[in-house]
Amino acid sequence: MRSTPHAETFPAHTPATAQVFTTVLSHGPLTRLEAGRRAGLSPAAVTKAVRPLLASGYLVEGGGPEEGGTREAARPALGRPAGLVRVNGERALFAGVKATGDELIAVLTDLCCRVRLARRAPLPDRAAGPALAALTDLVHELLTHAAESRAAVAGLGIAVSGDVDRAEGVVRYSPFLDWRDVPLAELAATACGLPVTVDNDVRALTVAEQWFGAGAGLSDFALVTVGAGIGCGLVVHGRVVAGAHGVAGEIGHLVADPAGPLCHCGNRGCVEAIAGDAAIVARVREATGRDVPDSAAAVALAHQGVPGAREVYARAGEAIGRGIAAVANLLGPERVIISGEGLAAYDLFAAQIRQAFTTAAFGSAARCDVQIRPLPFEEWARGAAATAIQTFITHGTGSGKG
């Protein structure tokens, strides 16, 4: 993918270099010895990997802001004190954009994927051409802001729902955007003058969780997103599962109840047909007989204790819990992270999710650690940025292709 003339490059000369860097990136300030232990490398190899990274400014010595905190206290009094190494987040910036059917969400992050700036823009026309123009405008806004910083923007990540071929940078089919075979990486790279990574939105979020979130250091975990749709990103053997035909993690279309309501996919009782936003709104409307314009209204009714509304959420939680149990029974992940805008209704179904999971999980699969966390709206865009960071580090430049 065409790069800007003075594109940032990452000195990933050797496998070990990238290995050490990602270890430090995910696990905060580390001593060289500890980093080597976690990355499965000898101390000597760490020294050699760290040198060019320090020289190029991607790593810096010292424990960062919280230096002198608990970390120092834990140090044994004997022997040479360990020197910490951490990633210099300021060294490079990244842009991440999530495109939904009616809006673009964009963030500017640093190398540690900390959000510097978040922006939303409506997407009046979702056709590829106008959408690309809107995206370019938004990215330029970020670039303008970034220009105030010393660091350059080293890559752009774009997250789109649907069937996305990350390696080729092509959106095969996105139902919400109604796109087919759009070579988005190439188009956006030309339009924005940045190396571009394009990935499926849930997978992008999974990458963010794997490198910077609750999945850091885990080789097997699942991320479940609850919202308009119910999605699931899977990490198995340390790698995000993409599926042979571009489909994977479709927890939303597992059948929770064959006698349940009809789903747009044609089956009955899909998790999404019970616990998706639209399904919940419809079901609360039926149950209460009231006007329920959107999911916020549904949540409000349930919180007010209107008869019937609460039960809808309980059933939704149960369906989600069963879906998660299916994941746990099949893959035996170490952890499942449940997240999503839908969790505005957190308190309404967290208990049911856990209970249904525990009931339906088989044997030791129930030992899986289930975490439930809310999801800030810019998180999807942050996931996109995480994919850009990932390609920057693993490919030496921000470009996913080539």
Added chain:
Amino acid sequence: MRSTPHAETFPAHTPATAQVFTTVLSHGPLTRLEAGRRAGLSPAAVTKAVRPLLASGYLVEGGGPEEGGTREAARPALGRPAGLVRVNGERALFAGVKATGDELIAVLTDLCCRVRLARRAPLPDRAAGPALAALTDLVHELLTHAAESRAAVAGLGIAVSGDVDRAEGVVRYSPFLDWRDVPLAELAATACGLPVTVDNDVRALTVAEQWFGAGAGLSDFALVTVGAGIGCGLVVHGRVVAGAHGVAGEIGHLVADPAGPLCHCGNRGCVEAIAGDAAIVARVREATGRDVPDSAAAVALAHQGVPGAREVYARAGEAIGRGIAAVANLLGPERVIISGEGLAAYDLFAAQIRQAFTTAAFGSAARCDVQIRPLPFEEWARGAAATAIQTFITHGTGSGKG
């Protein structure tokens, strides 16, 4: 793990050596160039890897039995003709034993996992001590037979259902055998004088399929076994999924119908509670009001067209198809292989499996290739042998531990 004095060793000097060897093992006679292409290596690397393998007799030149067949015909008339290389199956033998609750099944295979000899022996006492003694006897029978061959037995694989820690060679918990924390690899190695690999039975079968069967060359596939239980082995990113807590592939305890019959796991409508042997027998008994001693009788009734019996199988096929769809929706495998003794009733539910799968698979997940094949009784033991072959090749000796 203690080895015999003159233990066979495999010259896996370098990663590339093992890589090339397994490629040739799985894909039959290959030219060096082709092997390199498949293994992602340069021609030069293949030459270097092949040399010691030829010298030690693990590979031989020539196309084997079917030499001069279609392979020759497909050769273009131009240029130096390609020289084929193939694995010398005669070079080493392996023993594989599957332990069920009431019987031991053992096979002697060659290096290509072709069965030379199959034996069954009852297991009157399933306690670890007596079972080990019976296993040792059976293995010695195989060894006696093997002594007639020039090749030595290079390893023993043991497959057990339940929670097995292959790396440690320990059976954590096997319900059917009622074993807990039995260090089987160590015990059997001492008793039989062979390097031993112990693995879960379904995973062992999956390894056999991955290296020698319908999964050869696929990086993502699933193997579903239908019989007393409904099991599933998963290969993701080219590796068998083991699960963080020893549980994975529990397709049998996915809930196909929350209103279904009670399962021994405590839930309702598990796939196994609908399609497992015991469930089918019970359901046929209810439906027909007749005496149904075992699953053969149930199959017979269904084949005779006794009212009700056929429907039981139809519902079972539906449940299995749904379970497979769940796997396909979550993981997007390239292929699903359905196999098992239960397939004696193949014709009774194959159509329902396929139909339920197609209906419940979401989007492109339905493009997954579903194959249905019967499973000879010695296949489980062959799976055990495959694990022994695997450790022999990857560890240089037949020992999984150390």
Added chain:
DNA sequence: GCCGTTATTTTCCGCTGTCAATAAAAGAAA
């Protein structure tokens, strides 16, 4: 200042796989 201890770096060193050139084994052309 010396010692014990732990962290990091340095200095080789073996090993692996690639590259580019070369040999080999045909059929085709002259």
Added chain:
DNA sequence: TTTCTTTTATTGACAGCGGAAAATAACGGC
């Protein structure tokens, strides 16, 4: 027959990566 073309396989020089061991650094305690 000889020579050329084409494809496959091999060789040998080579670069570089990561490891082991030894050296060095940085303490706190004595």
